Amino acid sequence: MLLGPPLLGALLAAAVKPYRRFVGWTNALLSLFSLGAAVVLWRHVLAGDVLTSGPGEFLRADALSTLLALCVSLVGALAAWLGPGMGGDDGYDGAQARRFRIFANLFTLMMLFAVVSNNVGFMWIAIEATTITSAMLIPLHVTKESVEASWKYILIGSVGIALAFGGTVLGYFDFVNLAGHREAALNWTVLMASAPRLHPQVIQLAFVFILVGYGTKAGLAPMHTWLPDAHSEAPAPLSAMMSGVLLAVALYAVIRWEAVVNAAVGTKFTDDLFIAMGLLSLAIGAFSLVIQRNYKRMLAYSSIEHTGLICVGLALGPLGTFAAMLHLLNHALAKSTMFFLAGRVLHRYRTTEIRGVSGLLTAMPWTGGLFAAGMLAVIGLPPFGLFISEFALFRAGFAVGRPWLMGLVLALLAVAFVSMIGHLNRMLYGAPAAGVAVGEGNAWPLVPLGLCVAALVVLGLTLPAPLRALLTRIVEIAGS
Amino acid sequence: MDSVFSQLSVMGSSLVLIFGLILLWRRGVTAYISAFTWQSAVLSGVTALVAYFGHDHELYWVAVALFLLKAVVIPRLLRRMERRFAAERELEPYVNTATSLVISGLLVLFGYAITRPLVAVSQLPTRAAMPLAMGLVLVSLFVIVSRKKALTQVIGFLMLENGLALLAVLGTYGIPLIVELGVFLDVLMGFLVMQIFIYQIHETFESIDVEQLNRLRH
Numbered sequence: 035m036l037l038g039p040p041l042l043g044a045l046l047a048a049a050v051k052p053y054r055r056f057v058g059w060t061n062a063l064l065s066l067f068s069l070g071a072a073v074v075l076w077r078h079v080l081a082g083d084v085l086t087s088g089p090g091e092f093l094r095a096d097a098l099s100t101l102l103a104l105c106v107s108l109v110g111a112l113a114a115w116l117g118p119g120m121g122g123d124d125g126y127d128g129a130q131a132r133r134f135r136i137f138a139n140l141f142t143l144m145m146l147f148a149v150v151s152n153n154v155g156f157m158w159i160a161i162e163a164t165t166i167t168s169a170m171l172i173p174l175h176v177t178k179e180s181v182e183a184s185w186k187y188i189l190i191g192s193v194g195i196a197l198a199f200g201g202t203v204l205g206y207f208d209f210v211n212l213a214g215h216r217e218a219a220l221n222w223t224v225l226m227a228s229a230p231r232l233h234p235q236v237i238q239l240a241f242v243f244i245l246v247g248y249g250t251k252a253g254l255a256p257m258h259t260w261l262p263d264a265h266s267e268a269p270a271p272l273s274a275m276m277s278g279v280l281l282a283v284a285l286y287a288v289i290r291w292e293a294v295v296n297a298a299v300g301t302k303f304t305d306d307l308f309i310a311m312g313l314l315s316l317a318i319g320a321f322s323l324v325i326q327r328n329y330k331r332m333l334a335y336s337s338i339e340h341t342g343l344i345c346v347g348l349a350l351g352p353l354g355t356f357a358a359m360l361h362l363l364n365h366a367l368a369k370s371t372m373f374f375l376a377g378r379v380l381h382r383y384r385t386t387e388i389r390g391v392s393g394l395l396t397a398m399p400w401t402g403g404l405f406a407a408g409m410l411a412v413i414g415l416p417p418f419g420l421f422i423s424e425f426a427l428f429r430a431g432f433a434v435g436r437p438w439l440m441g442l443v444l445a446l447l448a449v450a451f452v453s454m455i456g457h458l459n460r461m462l463y464g465a466p467a468a469g470v471a472v473g474e475g476n477a478w479p480l481v482p483l484g485l486c487v488a489a490l491v492v493l494g495l496t497l498p499a500p501l502r503a504l505l506t507r508i509v510e511i512a513g514s
Numbered sequence: 515m516d517s518v519f520s521q522l523s524v525m526g527s528s529l530v531l532i533f534g535l536i537l538l539w540r541r542g543v544t545a546y547i548s549a550f551t552w553q554s555a556v557l558s559g560v561t562a563l564v565a566y567f568g569h570d571h572e573l574y575w576v577a578v579a580l581f582l583l584k585a586v587v588i589p590r591l592l593r594r595m596e597r598r599f600a601a602e603r604e605l606e607p608y609v610n611t612a613t614s615l616v617i618s619g620l621l622v623l624f625g626y627a628i629t630r631p632l633v634a635v636s637q638l639p640t641r642a643a644m645p646l647a648m649g650l651v652l653v654s655l656f657v658i659v660s661r662k663k664a665l666t667q668v669i670g671f672l673m674l675e676n677g678l679a680l681l682a683v684l685g686t687y688g689i690p691l692i693v694e695l696g697v698f699l700d701v702l703m704g705f706l707v708m709q710i711f712i713y714q715i716h717e718t719f720e721s722i723d724v725e726q727l728n729r730l731r732h
Binding site for chain 2: 153155156158159162163165166169170173176177178179181182183184185186188189192193196199200203204206207208210211219220233235236239262263266267
């Protein structure tokens, strides 16, 4: 149920040539089925089940998979509804819309497959496939910039992910030495069961490869260099999917391995690595925000900053993991909304320069308003969900006795805060440049985006019980 | 018996590594493609060797698939691209040949250092060759970051994959067949997409020199 709809959507889009509008609509409806399946999964997991299926427990969904499946199918649905080829003038022709529909569906499919695969080998294959499918979409409009961005993305992404494969091989090597060849030896459950007896040095070496490899895809510094280029040059729906959930899926893979390593050598080793990489990403993200002149790149650097924050959270004990997972959900909602809105702004102003955009509130009052709200959410102000998760993260940090670390993180967040507020001001106020039409235009895409912002406000005011239960179960799985 | 196997695996792996080093001191993509083809053929031979001595019949299939994919199909596609861009040669890498060779020597040593726990833990007769595979992984990474032509970077990436495949077969006698097949599929798809992008780079920039890819900064 979860994996079927995107597969059908991709096949349909590939079969119908030339592109017709009904493909987009069918695709959008199918995406709701995936989302529904993820919600059903949520209910099952809360009832205490772990769903498995296929030969040798090939697919397996626990609480962690469920959270990721929810995020992916939600952002996938947004992309399906707001993507090219739904009618109206959206700046894409039929061939581009067809290509988008094929590869965006495959991209969603691979991300969903990665999070419900029990076999860490297949998880790797799926994540590698996300690189390939999403890279095909970056140069939807062929320009020098988009070609450059896609080349950097596929090369750095593939090399990174190849290193993660090296880590997977080393982990498997450790297991084979211990228990010999077994049919399901790459299954995460089997690895977990034998983790306490794994050789510490070997599994540590494996984890370094895993962290560098999947960290490249997650946008952790210093392997983040592809990210701002790819996010800023990709079409808006793809940027939303990459920033909102692709980074999260890569982190998911790291968390799966973290659980194995923690069971083998204790938490200190992974904690130290997470803090080092997280802080570096936060710092690079925050200071790059100061000098940004391009609002899509600004959002991309903000993603690096938030990934760093999640990474630090993972190192702060059970409370920190709880906060990090909540932050992951909030960030998926907020950042994908922002990229869709940025796409609308770009479509109207025809520039990605912050300087070129002024009077957003006059030219597009609703888009501008949502953009402002989303931006305030992204920088972590109340009453939005990200404020709550950042607050929880700080509490966790003080609880485990790391006040200095928290002070440093707070200072970096303040840098990001100040610079993004400044950029936002420049975009919202003033008079729109001559030649920029005033008025919303096609306004219905704002409805789902408005709902996302509303959901962020809800998450900022309360933590619904089902979500709390889900996150509590995840903390048990991650074992930190 | 085991010592013959051990020596053969070390010899095969050394050959695989040496073909990787050719990228550092030869100029011209043609030489790189031949080096890659031979490297893949030897890698496939090492895989078959492990299949024979390790009595693992699945690995024969992996060896055959590896040979077809990396020693026949991909080199053929690479040659076709090379003919398209015949006028372009790898002239000056970011790091000159002498320095490159010294750095690679150090990287191979580093490979030995970080694989020490692996060699100490393993009981397999192939364990002595594992540092060579790690060395190839590191040298390929260095090739990717120090070369300017998109095509050379792709060959570096393919060699990185070869290094990892060698590590897998030496250390574990091969990962499960079904996963291996998925990996092959990914390698092929990834390579095809890279190929598309190289053609796009050539069309939009009229060269495949990645130094020109500098429009996106900060």
